[in-house]
Amino acid sequence: QSALTQPASVSGSPGQSITVSCTGTSSDVGAYNYVSWYQQHPGKAPKVMIYEVSNRPSGVPDRFSGSKSGDTASLTISGLQAEDEADYYCSSYTTSSTHVFGTGTKVTVL
Amino acid sequence: QVQLVESGGGLVKPGGSLRLSCAASGFTFSDYYMTWIRQAPGKGLEWVSYISNSGGTTKLADSLKGRFAISRDNAKNSLYLQMNSLRAEDTAVYYCTRTLNGGNYDSWGQGTLVTVSS
Numbered sequence: 732q733s734a735l736t737q738p739a740s741v742s743g744s745p746g747q748s749i750t751v752s753c754t755g756t757s758s759d760v761g762a763y764n765y766v767s768w769y770q771q772h773p774g775k776a777p778k779v780m781i782y783e784v785s786n787r788p789s790g791v792p793d794r795f796s797g798s799k800s801g802d803t804a805s806l807t808i809s810g811l812q813a814e815d816e817a818d819y820y821c822s823s824y825t826t827s828s829t830h831v832f833g834t835g836t837k838v839t840v841l
Numbered sequence: 842q843v844q845l846v847e848s849g850g851g852l853v854k855p856g857g858s859l860r861l862s863c864a865a866s867g868f869t870f871s872d873y874y875m876t877w878i879r880q881a882p883g884k885g886l887e888w889v890s891y892i893s894n895s896g897g898t899t900k901l902a903d904s905l906k907g908r909f910a911i912s913r914d915n916a917k918n919s920l921y922l923q924m925n926s927l928r929a930e931d932t933a934v935y936y937c938t939r940t941l942n943g944g945n946y947d948s949w950g951q952g953t954l955v956t957v958s959s
Binding site: 732734763764765767769771776777778779782783788820822823824828829830831832833834835 | 949
């Protein structure tokens with residue numbers, strides 16, 4: 732199972748909106764609405780920010796949103812803040828009943 | 842509150858074995874699927890294996906078949922990962938996660954570092 736494709740880096744100024752893409756195939760992202768997004772700060776364990784494409788866990792700011800179109804899922808951060816600077820990973824369930832992560836995206840707040 | 846504490850990592854020679862453990866507390870362990878995820882130094886996340894709440898269903902990444910095995914003991918609120926024939930490329934931090942429907946890893950341990958080196 733190949734990793735999902737994410738851009739290596741995305742940047743934006745405070746207050747701006749950015750979008751991180753996650754491209755898979757019809758065997759993973761395109762097959763189910765089981766895409767999650769994780770934020771990881773250096774030296775820390777990842778934290779779920781979005782699950783099932785567009786659902787936000789309790790406590791996650793509503794400036795984080797998710798969507799999907801075909802084989803590509805997206806994470807949008809609106810009103811970018813300094814504390815949003817981190818690595819972001821998408822994850823998807825697959826038709827083989829396994830899971831696969833994206834390659835990861837470093838989000839930089841300028 | 843949910844707490845997951847991994848242990849068992851360390852330095853091991855190529856070809857050696859290790860058994861990782863994850864002690865769970867703060868929730869009804871037997872109600873949840875559990876998953877191991879790893880992260881090589883400076884690299885991305887890699888899904889390793891999951892196990893159903895009863896232990897009756899397991900899945901392992903294709904690249905690890907024949908070497909790794911996941912198990913659990915619901916009476917001890919514990920998750921395990923048996924790793925055999927270890928290779929340098931298995932060097933990583935291994936995370937234990939509680940797993941909700943569809944692969945939502947809602948709780949993570951702090952991770953345990955496995956280093957495979959001679």
